[in-house]
Amino acid sequence: MLKKDDFMDAMRDLDQDLLMDAERARRTSGKRNWAAGAIGIAAAAVLLLAGSAFLIRQNLIRQTPVSSGTELSESDVSDTSWHSTADLQESVLSLSETESTSLPEETETERTSLPEETETVHSEKVVDKPKPVSLYEGSAICDSGIVSITGSGPEFAEGVALKKTCLYPGPSVWIHETGLISQGESVSVIRTATVLTYNTPEPYEGWTTSESKWYFVTVGSEGAIGYVKAEDIGNAAECTEERESPIETEPESTEENQAESSGQPADGDAAMQETENAYEDLSEWEKAFAEWERKYLFKDRVIFDSGIVSVIGRDPEFTEGVALKETYLYPAPNELFYETGLIYQGRPVTVIRTADVRTGDSPETEEFETASESKWYFVTTGTQGRIGYVKAEDIGNAAEVHVEMTGPWIVKEGYEYYETVGLRNPRYAEDTNVNVRGPFWIVYKNEETGLCKLASRQDYIIYLYDTDALEPYMEIGYPRTLRAG
Amino acid sequence: MTDDKRILELLNTRDEAGLKALSDKYTPYLMKIASNFLSDRNDCEECLNDVFMRVWQEKLSVKPELLSVHLASLVREICIDYYRKNHRKKRIASEYTVSLSEIGDLASDGKASDPEESIDRMWLSGLLNAYFRTRPKEVRNIFIMRYYYFDSVSEIAKRTGSTVMRINTLLSRERKRLRKYLEQEGYEC
Incomplete structure (x- = not known):
């Protein structure tokens, strides 16, 4: 019986001329893409190479008798000039050799004939070229409302909505909710986090206002997906802004958007006004948050354009759905763009970009835009038509940790569940003047190091903090109602 | 450089x-x-x-x-x-994980054979080399991109100016063709 490992090992021994052929094809036709990928990886490799070189150096010193030559100097190992786009492109050019990849007749036939094996093709719904789509941006969304869906390209009649709510003051508190949307129907929101706003019977002083943005990811009649515009959400007389792709990125929330938030319920007006006074310059506020987010939420996370999805759900079983990718470009803290994709269990995410993206992985990158980091939101449709968030592990090349909102928490190796606590105003982002509040936290403690990991339900991001720094804030001001897992 | x-x-x-x-x-x-x-x-x-x-x-x-x-x-x-x-x-x-899954119609799960059976692997390599030399260059290169370099299907599609669907179809057919070939050569797939 032929085994997979044997097959892969046998592939290793392919003749070099065959490999060289394939290598040329990879580089020639994919010169631009290879460069793009390489430059994208360079973002991850910036720190890596310094580390690699250091490790190699250490290993050389430790393991290998150096017969001649000179030890790598500090300046050598810290030299990152090779990361420049020009160098990478030069590298590609120097490695490449033009060769045509004309289609043999046989494959032409294969392309046009109807494949009998299409049941194995999981990505047939994916549209390779994005159709013109629109991105809705607005604010002051209530929990439910009427959706008016308009879209270009395929007719969008229904889809999935992702609602991102920001509570403030307390900029780190983001709430994510999902809902099914249908033309002319109200949005049925499935809450995935505990929400404390003025709308709730148990308001917490200081948490008086919230603002939300909706992202709509729909599946059109042709199987294409994209953003749609939504008007008149809930009670809000929304002044929506539809943007045709490509999108010029701007700060998510601006003063103008704030002013347009006229649909807040009356009992929230005073609080809203108060908060507006406190945060007159919201763009600065947004910048501060973006910087905080970049620094703390995206730390050590580098996402690439595609990856393998492990979809895990509980009831019902989530096996496929829609992905929304939010990418943050930096330096340029407010540069955000969004991409959508269909996801299947164990299959790569094929991303449909909805914006003109200028990142470090594009050949046309501007010098200052050298890196991007992304967060993925997965909204899936279960077998019973229900939707919810799912956990995504190891997207692309990133060892990423997401926490499923309704499922077990992911605990990084070396940590064990320690305690669920309520934290009162932990201030751990001192340099950004941001007070980060979270009502419920799950704490994982590493017994060896004494370090604790904090998992926030709202952001489902895991933080790492020193126990000592944590203790002053461990006043229990909230009921311990949430359980881990 | x-x-x-x-x-x-x-x-x-x-x-x-x-x-x-x-x-x-x-x-x-x-x-x-x-x-x-x-x-x-x-x-x-x-x-x-x-x-x-x-x-x-x-x-x-x-x-x-x-x-x-x-x-x-x-x-x-x-x-x-x-x-x-x-x-x-x-x-x-990873893409390798996906590739292993894809070749399920060609080979079964299981660890690599013992070193004593390396002759078999050499024999298999010889068969693969012979097989690929009979295949159109584009098909062969795409197969190698996928199962040697483990490039993603979308990457291959971009590189070859093709579509994801076509690459998936091509790979699927090529696996079946290879399976048939290996079976003719005495392998149980």
Whole structure:
């Protein structure tokens, strides 16, 4: 019986001329893409190479008798000039050799004939070229409302909505909710986090206002997906802004958007006004948050354009759905763009970009835009038509940790569940003047190091903090109602 | 950027500048390949370290024009070993994982055969080489991109100016064709 490992090992021994052929094809036709990928990886490799070189150096010193030559100097190992786009492109050019990849007749036939094996093709719904789509941006969304869906390209009649709510003051508190949307129907929101706003019977002083943005990811009649515009959400007389792709990125929330938030319920007006006074310059506020987010939420996370999805759900079983990718470009803290994709269990995410993206992985990158980091939101449709968030592990090349909102928490190796606590105003982002509040936290403690990991339900991001720094804030001001897992 | 001939000269004279030049030039390239196997950046880094260490410890006797292929082969071998060693401890989501799943219609699950059976693997390699030489160049290259370099289907589609659906179809047919060929040669698939 032929085994997979044997097959892969046998592939290793392919003749070099065959490999060289394939290598040329990879580089020639994919010169631009290879460069793009390489430059994208360079973002991850910036720190890596310094580390690699250091490790190699250490290993050389430790393991290998150096017969001649000179030890790598500090300046050598810290030299990152090779990361420049020009160098990478030069590298590609120097490695490449033009060769045509004309289609043999046989494959032409294969392309046009109807494949009998299409049941194995999981990505047939994916549209390779994005159709013109629109991105809705607005604010002051209530929990439910009427959706008016308009879209270009395929007719969008229904889809999935992702609602991102920001509570403030307390900029780190983001709430994510999902809902099914249908033309002319109200949005049925499935809450995935505990929400404390003025709308709730148990308001917490200081948490008086919230603002939300909706992202709509729909599946059109042709199987294409994209953003749609939504008007008149809930009670809000929304002044929506539809943007045709490509999108010029701007700060998510601006003063103008704030002013347009006229649909807040009356009992929230005073609080809203108060908060507006406190945060007159919201763009600065947004910048501060973006910087905080970049620094703390995206730390050590580098996402690439595609990856393998492990979809895990509980009831019902989530096996496929829609992905929304939010990418943050930096330096340029407010540069955000969004991409959508269909996801299947164990299959790569094929991303449909909805914006003109200028990142470090594009050949046309501007010098200052050298890196991007992304967060993925997965909204899936279960077998019973229900939707919810799912956990995504190891997207692309990133060892990423997401926490499923309704499922077990992911605990990084070396940590064990320690305690669920309520934290009162932990201030751990001192340099950004941001007070980060979270009502419920799950704490994982590493017994060896004494370090604790904090998992926030709202952001489902895991933080790492020193126990000592944590203790002053461990006043229990909230009921311990949430359980881990 | 140092050319490959110069890099090989430096390495073969045990000059560490050669190692640095090699690292400078090929780290992005090798990282790309490693990332097709391993989803964790640190794992990729570890494998690349092993590649550079092995290059340093073993005298390279390849032609300059084949240096990139040789390095790709090295990183592939190291990454597969790493993958097999660690995959049972933690699930590794990567293109390699997907590829293993895809060849399910060609080969069965299971660990690699014992070393004593390496003759069989050599025989299998010979069959594969013979098979691919009969195949159209484009089909062969796409198969190798997928199951040697483990490039993603979408990447291959971009590189070949094709569509994801077509590449998936082509690969599916090619697996079936290869299976039929191997069965004719006496393999039980």
